[in-house]
Amino acid sequence: MDLATFLVQCLNAVQYGLLLFLVASGLTLIFGIMGVINLAHGSFYMLGAYLAFSLAPLFGQQFLLMLAAGVLLSALFGFVLEWVFFSYLYQREHLQQVLMTYALILVFEEMRSLLVGNEVHGVTAPSWLSGSFALGALMSYPWYRVFASVACIAVAAALYFVVNRTRLGMMIRAGASNRDMVRSLGIDIRMLYRVVFAGGVALAALAGMIAAPLSSVYPGMGASVLIICFVVVVIGGIGSITGALLASLLVGFVDTFGKVFFAEFSGIGVYLLMAIVLVWRPEGLMRRGY
Amino acid sequence: MATDRTWIVPVAVLLALAALPAVLTPYSQDLVLKIAVYAIFALSLQLLVGMTGLVSLGHAAFLGIGAYVAVLATGDGGPASLLWLLPAALAAAATYALFVGVLSLRTRGVYFIMVTLAFAQMAYFVFHDTKVGGGSDGIFLYAKPVLALAGTTLVDLDDKRQLYYAVVAALASTYALLALIGRSRFGHALAGIRINEQRMRAAGFATYPYKLAAFVIAGALAGLAGLLLAVKDGAVNPELLSWHESGAVLLMVILGGIGSLRGAVIGAVAFTLLKELCQSEALLGPLAGHWQLTLGLAIIAFVAWLPKGLIGLGAPGKTRAAQRDG
Numbered sequence: 001m002d003l004a005t006f007l008v009q010c011l012n013a014v015q016y017g018l019l020l021f022l023v024a025s026g027l028t029l030i031f032g033i034m035g036v037i038n039l040a041h042g043s044f045y046m047l048g049a050y051l052a053f054s055l056a057p058l059f060g061q062q063f064l065l066m067l068a069a070g071v072l073l074s075a076l077f078g079f080v081l082e083w084v085f086f087s088y089l090y091q092r093e094h095l096q097q098v099l100m101t102y103a104l105i106l107v108f109e110e111m112r113s114l115l116v117g118n119e120v121h122g123v124t125a126p127s128w129l130s131g132s133f134a135l136g137a138l139m140s141y142p143w144y145r146v147f148a149s150v151a152c153i154a155v156a157a158a159l160y161f162v163v164n165r166t167r168l169g170m171m172i173r174a175g176a177s178n179r180d181m182v183r184s185l186g187i188d189i190r191m192l193y194r195v196v197f198a199g200g201v202a203l204a205a206l207a208g209m210i211a212a213p214l215s216s217v218y219p220g221m222g223a224s225v226l227i228i229c230f231v232v233v234v235i236g237g238i239g240s241i242t243g244a245l246l247a248s249l250l251v252g253f254v255d256t257f258g259k260v261f262f263a264e265f266s267g268i269g270v271y272l273l274m275a276i277v278l279v280w281r282p283e284g285l286m287r288r289g290y
Numbered sequence: 291m292a293t294d295r296t297w298i299v300p301v302a303v304l305l306a307l308a309a310l311p312a313v314l315t316p317y318s319q320d321l322v323l324k325i326a327v328y329a330i331f332a333l334s335l336q337l338l339v340g341m342t343g344l345v346s347l348g349h350a351a352f353l354g355i356g357a358y359v360a361v362l363a364t365g366d367g368g369p370a371s372l373l374w375l376l377p378a379a380l381a382a383a384a385t386y387a388l389f390v391g392v393l394s395l396r397t398r399g400v401y402f403i404m405v406t407l408a409f410a411q412m413a414y415f416v417f418h419d420t421k422v423g424g425g426s427d428g429i430f431l432y433a434k435p436v437l438a439l440a441g442t443t444l445v446d447l448d449d450k451r452q453l454y455y456a457v458v459a460a461l462a463s464t465y466a467l468l469a470l471i472g473r474s475r476f477g478h479a480l481a482g483i484r485i486n487e488q489r490m491r492a493a494g495f496a497t498y499p500y501k502l503a504a505f506v507i508a509g510a511l512a513g514l515a516g517l518l519l520a521v522k523d524g525a526v527n528p529e530l531l532s533w534h535e536s537g538a539v540l541l542m543v544i545l546g547g548i549g550s551l552r553g554a555v556i557g558a559v560a561f562t563l564l565k566e567l568c569q570s571e572a573l574l575g576p577l578a579g580h581w582q583l584t585l586g587l588a589i590i591a592f593v594a595w596l597p598k599g600l601i602g603l604g605a606p607g608k609t610r611a612a613q614r615d616g
Contacts, residue, residue: 035400037400037403039537092597094345094399094400094403095345095540095544095548096544096597098345098347098403098537098540099537099540099541099544100590100593102540103586103587103589103590103593104586106582106583106585106586107582107583107586109582110582110586111583113580113582114583223533227408227411230404230407230408231408233404234401234404234405234408238400238401265416265419266419267412267415267416267418267419268412268416271411271412274405275393275409278393278394278396279393279396282396282401283397
């Protein structure tokens, strides 16, 4: 492997890891604060990809505007979904949460099939992001992937700012460490839950929208992302955004370089990584720290 | 003290199952067979979820491994003998359960759910991505196993009737084994862990080996269900290990009722029939094409309004403790 190939693979690993981070950070926040295990979180990623597919013709070259519209729509969707469904799950056992969100996946998949059908679709990147730049003599790297990484870094920075520097972030951190105390201090915990849930949905959908031009848009695309995100959350530690970031990048590198070196067995690489972390630190790399 | 009559219903059901082939059409016999195999699968998970309090979302891995080993070990060389095929399938499933158990039991709660799911997905990828088991298409089982002693064939699972009785026998043995475990010292230790692990540890029990033993036994029994499923269908594919299967078997356990053996069996019956109903065009018309929607909504309704499962319906007078142990 020469230097240029190595660089390209590193960029791919970072880009994949950052996309995973967007999905996993919402998942880990929802776990950490509401204590809800949400199997349907992958469906929000799928929702984003299909939003990109349906909104792209309307917005044309206004790609950023389309992302913003998609984020708004999905946040609204998450807000309502928390209201009518998830708020009833908090008091239930994990087992029941697992089953109800499992059933929710079936419902979402069928709705997707009814609304947009079962075909595999492609979404083209806007022309101002198409093309690629040269890396070394032989390799080139597409601009859209650079854009994807930069966008994810921007979102991660914004998330860091919100969680660590704002009043809302203070409530989120307090909610993660002691739910009952937050409630007894007079903070409207139901509204906080709703906002966090909507935020998690929006993050996952944004990841789906950004990923849509990179991969195709297909049925069941949420499930594989969901399970990888579980691995990320287990490695990073539940409730920890920093842990999710570290673990996402780690998983991104293991997956990308696994595909290069062990093509056939690449699928199991990230799970072996999880096994090692479980032996070494069963609580995850960063448990409940921000 | 009242005499213990809990054996009456299972024995009556067993007798009814034994008599059924006389009156069943081939289609319904196949359906009963499928339900019986899934009942074994659900029973094996009940040992974890209901008896030990471990919610595993990766139980399909052991079903799939048992099924794949049954097919791969048979190969192309004619029917294999159950004498070694059965132990091989159980041992393979138990070995993977040991690996998963050693690691996943270091975690608890939500973590345990996610870790078991992830390790099941790892096994799924091994069969899906590599050539080991024919990739995503799976492989056929060309010759169904036989049980022959001293040259005479005692059991030939290629025969539909004999397969049926073999599955019923396996279901009865699994049920009896788990009932015995439930009454043993080991079973009481598991119940103690389910109710309060902290207290069990304070009482001097090293809880980890107990949980690990339960995990391995459950894995082996799921492997048994896998072997029977492979023989029944005559083929295996990676979807057997998919997380949809893991979710489905967990649903069976909760639909029937957590903690009771007959709950697991009732759950297997209810879930399989519910799925058949949702897919039946004769009953639901055009809705049958969208069976995931009806099934999903039905599951949500069930879990919301029947958290104790179907078994909670039939026993309104019983105390909670009696329901748990029944």
